[in-house]
Amino acid sequence: MIDPTTHPATDETIAPVSLPELRKRLAARLSPPATKLSLTKRGSQSRVWRGVGAIWRRLVLFSAIGAVSAALTPCPARATEVPKPGSKDARVRNINYDPDQVVSIQGSFRHAIQIQFGPGETITQAALGDTISWQIAPVGSIIFLKPRERAGPTNLIVVTNADGSPRTYHFNLSLGTGQVMYGVRFHYPREERALALLQTQLSQAAAAQALETSITGSALDHAVIEGTRNMNYTVQGDPTLQPTEVSDNGEFTVLRYPGHADIPSIFAVDVDGTETIVPYDVREDFVVIHAVYRQLRLRRGATVLCIYNEAPPRNDRGDRTGTVSNVVERKVKGQ
Numbered sequence: 001m002i003d004p005t006t007h008p009a010t011d012e013t014i015a016p017v018s019l020p021e022l023r024k025r026l027a028a029r030l031s032p033p034a035t036k037l038s039l040t041k042r043g044s045q046s047r048v049w050r051g052v053g054a055i056w057r058r059l060v061l062f063s064a065i066g067a068v069s070a071a072l073t074p075c076p077a078r079a080t081e082v083p084k085p086g087s088k089d090a091r092v093r094n095i096n097y098d099p100d101q102v103v104s105i106q107g108s109f110r111h112a113i114q115i116q117f118g119p120g121e122t123i124t125q126a127a128l129g130d131t132i133s134w135q136i137a138p139v140g141s142i143i144f145l146k147p148r149e150r151a152g153p154t155n156l157i158v159v160t161n162a163d164g165s166p167r168t169y170h171f172n173l174s175l176g177t178g179q180v181m182y183g184v185r186f187h188y189p190r191e192e193r194a195l196a197l198l199q200t201q202l203s204q205a206a207a208a209q210a211l212e213t214s215i216t217g218s219a220l221d222h223a224v225i226e227g228t229r230n231m232n233y234t235v236q237g238d239p240t241l242q243p244t245e246v247s248d249n250g251e252f253t254v255l256r257y258p259g260h261a262d263i264p265s266i267f268a269v270d271v272d273g274t275e276t277i278v279p280y281d282v283r284e285d286f287v288v289i290h291a292v293y294r295q296l297r298l299r300r301g302a303t304v305l306c307i308y309n310e311a312p313p314r315n316d317r318g319d320r321t322g323t324v325s326n327v328v329e330r331k332v333k334g335q
Contacts, residue, residue, distance in 0.1 A: 081104065083184045090179055091181060092182060095184065095185075095186060095187070103169065105145070105156075105173050105181060105184065106175070107173060107175050108177075110147075111180055112182075113181050114182065115142065116141065116185045117160055118188055118191070120163060122140060122141060122161045123140070126157070127157040127158075129155045129173075134148065143158065147175055153172060153174035154174075229247045234307075236308070238303040241299075243287070244257070248292045251291075253288075253291065254288055265298065268295070269297050269306075293309065294309050294313075295307065
């Protein structure tokens with residue numbers, strides 16, 4: 001609310017103006033395009049309307065400046081793009097692919113130009129405006145250009161197949177005396193970023209797979225020594241074949257041969273005395289047999305060593321996971 005003021009000369013009181021009324025008056029004065037702001041004698045003495053008049057003059061001034069600027073500013077014209085010189089040799093140029101951009105190629109009489117498109121890209125169509133003054137030879141993802149004579153500018157349109165998707169290139173060809181172009185290579189930032197992202201994801205997946213394999217291998221290695229161990233074994237025979245340690249955990253038998261000693265042939269002896277060769281794997285100093293037997297017989301040539309399991313039969317491993325470990329489970333696909 002604006003406080004009433006008294007004019008010193010007329011001693012008249014100016015009535016307060018409400019905000020809706022002020023908006024109404026402003027709208028009435030600002031809306032008509034030919035409106036001219038004029039104040040009454042009383043209004044010209046009011047601080048409120050003097051402020052409104054100043055704002056109005058600024059709006060008119062800025063509008064006029066904007067109109068003049070818009071009239072004088074030329075419409076944007078998109079010029080052709082010139083490939084940028086390479087970091088090692090300026091005659092080898094580079095440019096990013098833009099389907100909406102015309103690329104300017106400046107040739108030189110008796111000089112050939114190579115235009116290199118993306119890897120795996122195949123040229124399907126090449127339309128040359130002046131086929132008399134310019135010679136063109138498309139090969140795979142490369143186009144060779146050569147001006148045959150001194151002629152005026154022309155255009156070239158190339159359509160390629162990039163992994164099943166068409167790409168269109170527009171060129172403006174001209175002869176000049178400036179920097180000679182020997183080669184122009186196209187780059188594809190969006191595709192390159194996508195490929196880099198895919199490679200990163202594949203690398204992360206490979207690292208995760210390697211970590212999972214390592215963890216699984218560690219779990220399987222640990223499975224042969226987990227649980228209560230039976231050390232109650234006796235031996236009889238040639239001591240040169242004797243391991244330094246024999247034990248089992250109810251499911252796996254472990255023989256220790258330190259220093260990567262020569263491992264003899266290992267047989268399981270049945271109750272009738274027949275021998276059956278047993279499969280095993282070697283993990284550093286340990287020979288891991290994937291079963292527990294009452295008697296083992298080790299042989300190397302004519303030497304023999306018998307190993308007897310003196311503990312009562314037991315099976316402490318109630319969990320069956322399909323592997324040698326309780327924490328690593330084997331699952332059949334589709335089941």
